[in-house]
Amino acid sequence: MRPPEVFVRELAPHEGQRLKRLSKTAKHQTTRQRASILLASATLMSVPQIARMWMTDEEHVPRVIHDFNRHGFDSLRPRFGGGRPRRIQSDDEARIVALAGARPDALGVPYTRWSLAKLSRYLTGQGIAVSPAHLGRILHRNGISLQRTRSWKQSPDPEYEAKAARILELYRSPPANGVVISFDEKGPESLRPQHGRGWARRGRPERQRATYSRRQGIRYLVGALDVHADYLRIRPRPRRNGRSTLTFMQMIRLAYPAHIRIYWIQDGLSSHCTPAIRAYAEHNNIELVPTPTYASYLNRIEATFGALDEFVCKNADYLDWDAFGHALAEHVRHRNSPAERERRKLEAAKRRERRAAKRASDVKLAA
Numbered sequence: 511m512r513p514p515e516v517f518v519r520e521l522a523p524h525e526g527q528r529l530k531r532l533s534k535t536a537k538h539q540t541t542r543q544r545a546s547i548l549l550a551s552a553t554l555m556s557v558p559q560i561a562r563m564w565m566t567d568e569e570h571v572p573r574v575i576h577d578f579n580r581h582g583f584d585s586l587r588p589r590f591g592g593g594r595p596r597r598i599q600s601d602d603e604a605r606i607v608a609l610a611g612a613r614p615d616a617l618g619v620p621y622t623r624w625s626l627a628k629l630s631r632y633l634t635g636q637g638i639a640v641s642p643a644h645l646g647r648i649l650h651r652n653g654i655s656l657q658r659t660r661s662w663k664q665s666p667d668p669e670y671e672a673k674a675a676r677i678l679e680l681y682r683s684p685p686a687n688g689v690v691i692s693f694d695e696k697g698p699e700s701l702r703p704q705h706g707r708g709w710a711r712r713g714r715p716e717r718q719r720a721t722y723s724r725r726q727g728i729r730y731l732v733g734a735l736d737v738h739a740d741y742l743r744i745r746p747r748p749r750r751n752g753r754s755t756l757t758f759m760q761m762i763r764l765a766y767p768a769h770i771r772i773y774w775i776q777d778g779l780s781s782h783c784t785p786a787i788r789a790y791a792e793h794n795n796i797e798l799v800p801t802p803t804y805a806s807y808l809n810r811i812e813a814t815f816g817a818l819d820e821f822v823c824k825n826a827d828y829l830d831w832d833a834f835g836h837a838l839a840e841h842v843r844h845r846n847s848p849a850e851r852e853r854r855k856l857e858a859a860k861r862r863e864r865r866a867a868k869r870a871s872d873v874k875l876a877a
Contacts, residue, residue: 516572518551519579526552532586540588547574598648602638606645607652609633667803676799677808680773681737688771690737691762692811693782695750697730699823701834706825718827726831731818731838732758735811737775740854741846742814746835752784759787763794772796777806817845 521529526549533545543564550560551571561568577585598606610629614621619632626642633640640648649655667673680690702725703718710716732754733744743762747754759774766772774791776782778800791798801808822841828834844850 516551516557516575517554518548518575521548521552525583528583536586538588541586544574544578544586547571548578551575598638598640598644603648603652605636606633606638606640606648607654609636610649610654663804665802665804667805670802670805673800673802674805674808677775677801680775680799681810684738685771685773687769688773689739689766690773691775692735692737692809693733693759693762693774693776694806694809694811694815695730695732695755695779696815696818697750698728699731699746699834700724700728701726701828701831703827704824706820708825716825729831729834730754731815733811733814733818734758734762735814737810740851742811742842744818744838744842746831746838750781752781752787755782756784756787756790759790759796763796768795770795773799775799775801775809777801777809778803 529545529549529552533542533549536542536545543566547560547564550563551557555563557568557571557575560571564571574585609617609632610624614624614628614632617632619628621628624632626645630640630642630645633645684690702721702723705718708716727748729746729748730750731744732747732750733742735742743765745758745761747758763772772795774796776798783798783800788798790796806812818838818841822838826837828837
């Protein structure tokens with residue numbers, strides 16, 4: 511006969527196998543412990559022995575056994591407590607988010623921005639008691655973070671809409687018997703090591719010498735992008751003035767037959783619109799198309815300069831301007847190669863296809 515102790519009921523073979531499996535692989539540690547207690551009890555181990563083995567209270571062991579005898583395997587599931595009731599309800603949380611996004615001075619508080627401590631004190635005055643740490647967690651959960659203020663500038667050009675529409679129309683469709691040239695200048699550039707990015711072993715980046723001296727003066731990069739042919743021409747110049755711009759314009763004019771009209775898109779810098787430049791354009795089938803004031807982002811070559819800066823100027827240390835000019839020419843030659851231009855066209859076509867497929871999918875889901 512069994513001694514007068516509490517033991518688990520007789521286990522069927524499949525129940526013993528299941529308990530053994532749960533004692534090793536159950537997700538929760540509570541379930542693994544309860545399964546092990548039941549397996550020990552099935553081998554006639556007494557309650558005090560099981561309690562000593564698991565270093566638990568002797569009252570806990572018989573409770574586990576009784577629950578299993580009454581409810582079976584459902585008793586092995588952990589019963590998590592509900593915890594303390596929420597002090598910050600959903601309505602209060604929505605109000606916190608709204609106040610965090612508002613300027614303090616608009617609410618009568620003499621600050622230009624909130625800190626967590628200041629917002630916590632203000633909310634306490636509004637009847638919502640929340641600590642700064644909990645307030646930070648609430649804001650993080652709702653996607654609100656402390657961010658640097660951004661700036662923007664409105665163009666004061668009274669002809670902004672007309673000029674922008676003209677430029678976008680030239681980008682959208684090539685004019686008959688004409689080419690669209692996007693012109694601008696980049697610089698000044700100097701011969702000094704410039705930091706960049708490159709692949710290397712972790713903690714072993716490529717290193718460059720440290721110096722702030724600017725040797726052999728500076729250069730400006732003047733560039734012209736044939737928008738629809740996606741062909742770039744660029745030259746370094748020692749200075750930026752009307753003479754340099756006119757010389758470069760004459761070089762571009764010689765690259766096309768005289769009967770081909772050139773639509774020359776440029777910003778309103780004074781060195782781009784000298785009387786000599788306007789006279790040359792009028793007599794050589796060139797139409798000057800100015801961008802609106804403070805809207806040079808409409809000039810497509812600006813994006814090309816970003817790539818030049820990243821792949822030619824940065825992560826480099828040129829010894830002289832000849833080395834710089836050679837690297838610049840090699841990069842532009844590679845960019846203008848037929849294979850590279852074809853690759854860019856294929857990638858653009860694939861992006862258009864993906865966008866079209868996504869739009870069609872969104873319309874289908876909306877329907």
